[in-house]
Amino acid sequence: MTVAEYAVSRLAKLGITDCFGLPGDFAFPFDNAIASSESVQWLGCANELNAAYAADGYARIRGASMLCTTYAVGELSALNGVMGAKAERSAIFYLVGMPSMRYQQLQKVLHHTLGDGVFQNFIGISAQAACVHTVLTPDNCAADMKRVIATAMANRQPAYIMVAQDMAEMPITGPAVEPYSELESDTDELKAAVEAALAKLQAAKTGCILPAFTVSRFGLQAELAALVEASGLPYATTAMDKAVISEGHPQYLGGYAGKYSAPNVVEAVEASDVVINAGGVLFTDFSTAGFAHTIDPAKMITIGIASTLIDGRVYSNVRMRDMFVELARQVKKFTDVKLQRPSLAEVVGGPDDPITADSLYPRYQRFFKPDDIIILETGTSASGAGVLLLPDGAVSHSQTLWGAIGWGTGAALGTAVADQTRRTVLITGEGSHQLTANEIGSFARHGVKPVIFVLNNEGFGVERALEDYPDWVYNDLAPWGYHKLPAAMGCRDWFTAKVKTNGELEAAMQKADEVDTASYIEIVAGKHDYPAGVKLFHTLTEQLYGMY
Ligand SMILES: Cc1ncc(C[n+]2csc(CCOP(=O)(O)OP(=O)(O)O)c2C)c(N)n1
Ligand SMILES: [Mg+2]
Numbered sequence: 258m259t260v261a262e263y264a265v266s267r268l269a270k271l272g273i274t275d276c277f278g279l280p281g282d283f284a285f286p287f288d289n290a291i292a293s294s295e296s297v298q299w300l301g302c303a304n305e306l307n308a309a310y311a312a313d314g315y316a317r318i319r320g321a322s323m324l325c326t327t328y329a330v331g332e333l334s335a336l337n338g339v340m341g342a343k344a345e346r347s348a349i350f351y352l353v354g355m356p357s358m359r360y361q362q363l364q365k366v367l368h369h370t371l372g373d374g375v376f377q378n379f380i381g382i383s384a385q386a387a388c389v390h391t392v393l394t395p396d397n398c399a400a401d402m403k404r405v406i407a408t409a410m411a412n413r414q415p416a417y418i419m420v421a422q423d424m425a426e427m428p429i430t431g432p433a434v435e436p437y438s439e440l441e442s443d444t445d446e447l448k449a450a451v452e453a454a455l456a457k458l459q460a461a462k463t464g465c466i467l468p469a470f471t472v473s474r475f476g477l478q479a480e481l482a483a484l485v486e487a488s489g490l491p492y493a494t495t496a497m498d499k500a501v502i503s504e505g506h507p508q509y510l511g512g513y514a515g516k517y518s519a520p521n522v523v524e525a526v527e528a529s530d531v532v533i534n535a536g537g538v539l540f541t542d543f544s545t546a547g548f549a550h551t552i553d554p555a556k557m558i559t560i561g562i563a564s565t566l567i568d569g570r571v572y573s574n575v576r577m578r579d580m581f582v583e584l585a586r587q588v589k590k591f592t593d594v595k596l597q598r599p600s601l602a603e604v605v606g607g608p609d610d611p612i613t614a615d616s617l618y619p620r621y622q623r624f625f626k627p628d629d630i631i632i633l634e635t636g637t638s639a640s641g642a643g644v645l646l647l648p649d650g651a652v653s654h655s656q657t658l659w660g661a662i663g664w665g666t667g668a669a670l671g672t673a674v675a676d677q678t679r680r681t682v683l684i685t686g687e688g689s690h691q692l693t694a695n696e697i698g699s700f701a702r703h704g705v706k707p708v709i710f711v712l713n714n715e716g717f718g719v720e721r722a723l724e725d726y727p728d729w730v731y732n733d734l735a736p737w738g739y740h741k742l743p744a745a746m747g748c749r750d751w752f753t754a755k756v757k758t759n760g761e762l763e764a765a766m767q768k769a770d771e772v773d774t775a776s777y778i779e780i781v782a783g784k785h786d787y788p789a790g791v792k793l794f795h796t797l798t799e800q801l802y803g804m805y
Pocket of ligand 1: 588635636638660661662663685686687688689690712714716717718719721
């Protein structure tokens with residue numbers, strides 16, 4: 258087996274069956290190893306950035322993904338997507354082919370270089386977007402693949418795997434290695450952490466759980482749901498952690514955004530005796546409505562990926578999974594629990610009325626089906642749809658922390674490929690969509706059937722909303738005919754529509770529900786009409802900027 262074939266076959270053992278990317282001569286060994294692989298198929302994309310976003314989306318559903326680009330020109334284009342995956346914890350195995358060692362030693366002036374005979378110019382840059390990296394050779398290949406897989410999976414962050422063209426085609430040397438298995442906890446530290454957590458829970462009368470996005474990245478939803486049920490505690494989620502445990506669960510209270518949450522959620526999270534931070538919630542500016550949260554650290558049991566923090570003591574090398582399993586086994590059931598489920602937003606607006614933020618979002622809520630994979634793009638869409646109650650089993654993904662617009666369209670390709678038994682619903686603004694809309698053709702090319710909603714509100718709406726003067730020239734866009742894009746990009750049988758009234762929207766949603774093809778619905782909306790969360794952000798902007 259060659260180095261390239263070995264690398265691909267090891268990654269396939271993680272359950273990755275698809276690789277997103279673009280080819281290039283220096284990467285031909287990887288490209289060929291994938292194209293001829295029986296277990297991994299090549300999924301070509303329109304550009305490397307989109308491919309990275311798709312790989313991010315795929316890893317969020319499958320736990321890990323593959324991305325392959327050529328040297329320098331390809332890898333540098335992908336970096337924003339790979340760095341976002343590092344921020345938001347998606348394990349992308351990022352394969353890059355570089356010029357052969359023969360050329361490198363002769364310091365030839367090759368294409369895709371700076372012409373300086375230096376071939377290492379980009380390794381440091383790409384490695385920064387990963388948590389681990391390697392330059393493979395026939396001798397280090399087996400051991401290094403084991404090392405990078407273990408590190409990337411333990412952190413659920415990207416691994417950057419580079420190989421020179423000639424090295425990639427040589428047979429590997431050295432002993433075979435064991436397949437990857439999840440890391441274990443230190444027994445003594447785990448025992449001490451569990452005891453401390455149980456003591457704190459035992460002493461509490463009231464409590465609450467805040468599940469984190471990491472729970473879904475590590476595939477521990479069932480383990481955490483077991484703890485939720487064993488403890489009887491209610492749970493709430495920040496925008497970044499939305500629907501990590503099903504929002505259909507009777508113990509779900511609603512979204513938590515500090516003092517702007519529903520009163521019962523504020524009470525449960527901020528006034529309970531104990532709060533289990535299950536997975537390391539990141540209290541980001543956008544997920545806490547500008548740091549409007551107040552949770553006393555002394556009440557917190559913070560179960561991180563690889564350590565637990567209780568009362569100022571860190572229990573090291575303790576795995577999140579082991580904490581969930583042990584606590585679920587031993588926790589007492591809380592009896593003083595107030596459960597109150599969030600309600601569905603009320604549908605307003607007559608059939609002939611224009612679509613407004615108030616009329617749109619409740620209609621999305623009724624359109625969602627159990628088990629949908631809902632992708633929310635940064636912009637007014639994430640804010641408006643991020644507060645909707647989702648049906649049982651539906652999941653939601655957004656880039657709350659990294660926040661690169663254009664991510665949604667690429668990520669939706671990844672999630673749609675990753676699980677074809679579920680419906681991927683993309684909700685994006687048209688400004689974000691313009692960054693990566695050239696990927697639409699790939700949905701049809703790779704045979705997946707998303708439902709895509711594009712909100713056309715004549716520009717960068719959320720930016721208008723944040724500023725006192727909304728109509729700066731930089732918030733304007735070229736007025737594309739969005740609903741015509743799928744046909745132009747080879748999506749021949751798609752249902753497409755452009756809707757302006759609530760009645761047209763409802764009819765299009767019904768059609769999207771009925772057809773056996775993908776759907777693409779352009780929603781014409783008001784230029785200065787924003788959902789409530791965005792309006793709130795306008796008033797908070799000053800406070801936020803004051804902090805910067
Ligand atoms: C890559 C990148 N460029 C710029 C931004 C700044 N930005 C954040 S939201 C946004 C506008 C989004 O507009 P649109 O997708 O049309 O959504 P709307 O708010 O209008 O619904 C911009 C430009 C960003 N987050 N990421
Ligand atoms: Mg817009």
